[in-house]
Amino acid sequence: MSEAASSPRPEDPARPEENPWSRFIHRYFSHRGSLSEGLDKLNSQLGLNTQPFAAQLQTDTTVKTPTANHARSVMYAPDMDGQADPGEVVWVDIRPRRGGEMESRAVLIIGRNGHTLLTLLISENKDHLSEDNWLPIGSGPWENRGGESWIRLDKLIEVPESQILRRGVSMPERRFDRISARLRNDYGWR
Structure with a gap:
């Protein structure tokens, strides 16, 4: 062997x-x-940048569309778990007018589509008092001046979740229910 x-x-x-x-x-x-x-x-x-100090250009990554185009079920579900949820108020840099400067504005999350948040714009402008497409929501931590605020119902703003600033603020549930009722009655949401 x-x-x-x-x-x-x-x-x-x-x-x-x-x-x-x-x-x-x-x-x-x-x-x-x-x-x-x-x-x-x-x-x-x-999706992280491999260059440690690459310049980030401030771009308007929001998309504004009619609210009825995104009709879906809406429910109040804020949870400060790291993911933005319906019922939370967040801040996002948007361009309110074509050619205007970027502004940090408060928006209410009413839904999501993957990593894109479906939001409604909150405004403190008193001119919205007589406009049907704006709903009064009262005062809250989303405003600067401490007065009445309104939320725009006819235009939805799609915002990438990575572009928001969270401050741990949620819309009171009864106010969210009023907003949801208007979305259901006027814009075909469920």
Whole structure:
């Protein structure tokens, strides 16, 4: 009998054992390449900028559409769990008028479409008192002057969730219910 046949063969370190757990670990946790290559790939998959101090241009990423175009069920569900929910008031940079400057404005979240929030604009402008497409919502922590506020019902603002500023403010449930009732009655929401 030859010596090669009687001695055990050294295992190939690149090949996993036949054990299912070993195959799993080798398949999902082995890597090729450098750590920096892996981090670059991870950052690109997460949508993170690979340049540490890249300039971020302030752009208007909001889309304004008729509220009736997004009719869906609406329910009050604010939860300060890290994800923006219907019933929360958040701030977003929008351009109120074409060619105007960007402004930070309070909006009410009434729904979502993936990572895009469906919101209604809140305003303190007293000119909205006599306009049918604006509903009075009273005062709250979303205003600067401490007076009456209105919410626009006929135009919905779609905002990427990554573009909002949260301050832990939610609309009182009874006010949200009044807003929901108008959306159901006038704009086909459920």
